[in-house]
Amino acid sequence: MSLGLELRDPIHGFVYREPLEQRIIDTAVFQRQRRLRQLALASLVYPGAVHTRFDHSIGALHLARLICSKLLPQEDSRRLVRLAALLHDIGHGPFSHVSEPLLQRYSDKAKLKVKSQDEVHELISWGIIKNNRELARLLSEEERENIVGLLSGTYGYSLYKDIVSGPIDVDKQDYLLRDSHFCGVRYGLYDQGRLTDTLVAHADADDQILALSQDGIHPLEQFVLARYYMHTQVYRHKIRLITDAMIGRAIRLGIDEDKIPWLRDLYSFDGSAEFLENYLEWYDERLFAEILRKESAEGYAKKLFRQLHDRKLFKVIFNAPEKDFADPEVRRNLFGDSDQSFAPLEEKIAKTYNLDRNLVIAYKLSFKSATRTESDIGILHPVGLRFFRDASVLFSSVNQSIQEQYFHVYAPVSYKDERDKHKRQKEFYSDIVKMINEIFGPGTQSSAVAGGVK
């Protein structure tokens, strides 16, 4: 049963909604997503990238409908998966993913009783779904619990979660096509219809999982390549990385140095209803406007947001892959699992080049190999399931591709001309490599702590 209301989506065409889905879309808590851009400030490099979490969530609903119709025989489970797809991004904060490390940093984790790997933004999404008054009027308590259970992997078959949040979920299936369209690139395209057509529900012990028939190998290869190219060309574009880093640093400094109380409140999740109520009042433009308000005190946050507003961006003054660091201790300290602080390096760089230490951003980037996320997807085979990484002729050879890791430093510098840029970038590189070796090399405090032998 679909509504007669027309909703034309640029990616999927007409999107049909059940009456309940339409009523959810009409709530203020869902409409807020119209004001959360999908790719934060990517429009500073791709001017068309102004699409929002709202469009994306509608697209995810559409794809969930297609997949559920094919794989799930029962309407109650179809409905649950569609609702979970529709609400999967409801907890995003201003500038979407940029908010996540900030929430992780400032939330009261002892009060929340979260494990180290728990993502705070997920708890916020679940809290909104469970407690938001508008949603509570439309969905029973049991339905809300089940949606949260599905998203957290504790309710229903794994298949349900795989559709909404897995390696080939409706989230990725939609955002690749949508981000590609709005950025004006062709990297994220793949044969979505064929991919959906080859999805199968596979019985696995008492569970069911999402897998693909053998005919799905090639559409999945195309999907993996689309994701890879979108990462290299769009998501990892240097301007995008710089803007995300500047937003993150501006908010951190706004809280730690400028002592802006409302900014701390926005990111200090404690599990309370008051927090969620306040959180839902915030979106990208409001955060910009509040920080840049005339009456707001001058400070780091205002300075950095003004620079973002005027597109006066930091520059990449250092960019090195891990293989550039000859010493294994240095590589381990920079790129290993330890929670290494880069503050001493930022301070040293700032001192050397006469910069404000708070405005030097050292940043580690990790990129999984092209197939890592999808490598474990099951492909139906006459003798049982096989990993995609083994079943794909194309990717069985790419499979050895290693994880790429880079170390970046961003800072507010300017160059007189191309020649000056070239000369200074050379200086930055050799100076910063030396500083890194001094701070993170063998026998240093960093090395001792990370090695667990202090």
Added chain:
Amino acid sequence: MTALDFVLSLISGFGGEIQGRTLLQKRAYFVAQLSGVHVELGYDAHFYGPYSAVVDNSVARLKSLGFIAEENWGFGTTTPSGFEMKRYDYRLTEDGKKILRSLQRAEDYRRIERACIAIREAGDPNYFVLSIAAKADFILGRRGKAMSRDEIIREAEKFDWDIQGEALNNAVNFLERLKLVEAA
């Protein structure tokens, strides 16, 4: 202990080299249990048996860091679909050994080393027996109660895991030697 350090110590504990991804996964499964080292590996039931994406990711990162080297061996086309079966071998590099010299002083490293010795002393089974032992141990852990060999085989079928009686006997013997199971 971080997962990276755990996997690096594991490879060191088996002489600096492990042949095959399955063998590495299953050895990591048992060493994590036997050593009692606090590391979150998140083993899950996969159609190849208990499998940890964290271990897999750590291997990729250790390769990327240059601490281990990978070699793969093709065995020709062995499946009806024609895709090639491969074995991936891992060995410590000189840089990896250098990192281990700092890890070796930590108590967690010594616990892992003792667990590796225990596995070797229990017969150091090949990947096939170890894989069945991991499946049996996983099933027993999930059920949380004593099960007969037939019950284990029937339960394994639900996971699409093919366990034959003789192979299960070898696996159970191994688990008994490690004191992970006992006759009820």
